[in-house]
Amino acid sequence: MKHILLWAAAALLAFAPVGGHADTFPSRPIRLIVPWPAGGSTDVSLRVLANAAARHLGQPVIVENRPGAAGTLGVTALLQAKPDGYTLSQLPMGIFRVPHMQKVAWDPVRDLSYVIGVSGYTYGLVVRSDAPWKTLKDYLDDARKRPDAITYGTAGVGGTPHLNTEQLAAAAGVRLRHVPYRGTADNLQAVLGGHVMSASEATGWGPHVDKGDLRLLATWGAERTSRWPNAPTLKELGYNLVSSAPYGIGGPKGMDPNVTRVLHDAFRKAMQEPEHLQVLARYDQPLLYLGSEDYARFAQEAFASEKALVERLGLRSAD
Incomplete structure (x- = not known):
């Protein structure tokens, strides 16, 4: 009987949840890095999104600003973080471009986990x-x-x-x-x-x-903005240039898929909260939702297309 009890206790411990698994995650505040200075449109909109997501996660989502390096310092921070879901960053389009322009210590496809696509810019x-x-x-x-x-x-x-x-x-x-x-x-x-x-x-x-x-x-939009309709688009002026630069939220590589799902679900609900929609409207930003798998596929495609763009413009730095 003693052996049976010991075996049962060991089995329970083996299957007990540990920190970082979805059934206990999150158990403490989450850090969201905004790789831009405080007060800009990205900072303002992501602070609103973070507050809304915190309500769905049951834990604070604390914004940390790390400006500089064309918005790539969030990726640098993720390389040093544990893949436990407690450190996230906004992922701007520049992360797919900068590695083709200069030497960096990271690969945006290989070294990141993609949680959710959120928005873009005018x-x-x-x-x-x-x-x-x-x-x-x-x-x-x-x-x-x-x-x-x-x-x-x-x-x-x-x-x-x-x-x-x-x-x-x-x-x-x-x-x-x-x-x-x-x-x-x-x-x-x-x-x-x-x-x-x-x-x-x-x-x-x-x-x-x-x-x-x-x-x-x-x-640079495909159509004139609703807030500034008197300003023409480049496209209508005869330049075939359209850009919205989609961005989203990601974490370090190797995140538990269940933790990614918890984060995705919370941020997806937060994206639809009235206060988030209002702040996007203030800056004429669209909702550009992508699920985790679709966002990861987008990253692969963007990395390839940005390489072609950098080469066409001759912007590769000398090694």
Whole structure:
């Protein structure tokens, strides 16, 4: 009888839940890294999403800002984290592009777990309201006369606004001078302060356009935005350039599929919460939901397509 009891106890221990498994996860706060400065559109929208997800998870989701390196510092943090679901990061499109531009210590397909696709951005080119260019044509005509004289700021080398603007410059046959900053907030302050002549950026510029401090010359969407319908798209201006830069949330490689499912389900519910939909509408961002498997497939496709884009634009750094 004693042996039977010991065997039964051992069996119970063998099948008892341990930290990180779905039946006990989460048992403590979760860290969500936002690889951009506080106060930008990504930071604001992800803080709202994190608060909504926390209600469904039963634990706080604490946002940590790690700006710099074109939004890739979240991936760097994930490489150092345990794959237990307690460290997550926003995954911007730049993570699929930067490895083709310079040497990095990670592979976005091999080294990450993909939890959920969330949203994308409305990108635009803005100038100060007192700038001499009333239209994108004015801006590009001036750039054609003065190669490398017109500066544009972005949130970092290799980020989507950088690649977007380089594609536009190539299509228009002009040369612009790129000035990278650490994030949207710094970039917008630079153009408002006259330190750069224009800014290529996601819709953090929205409030400044609404107030009349900045002029929106064009957007990169497939259609005109609902909030700024007077601004034309590049597509309608004759440039076959459309970009929304989908992003989502991921973790370190090797995460327990059950933990991934718990996180996915909580964030999917949070995405539909009214406060999250409201903040996306404020920045004219669409919901771009992808489940974990579809998001992982998207990552593979994006990694390949971004390589082709970098090579076409000649943006590979010398090794």
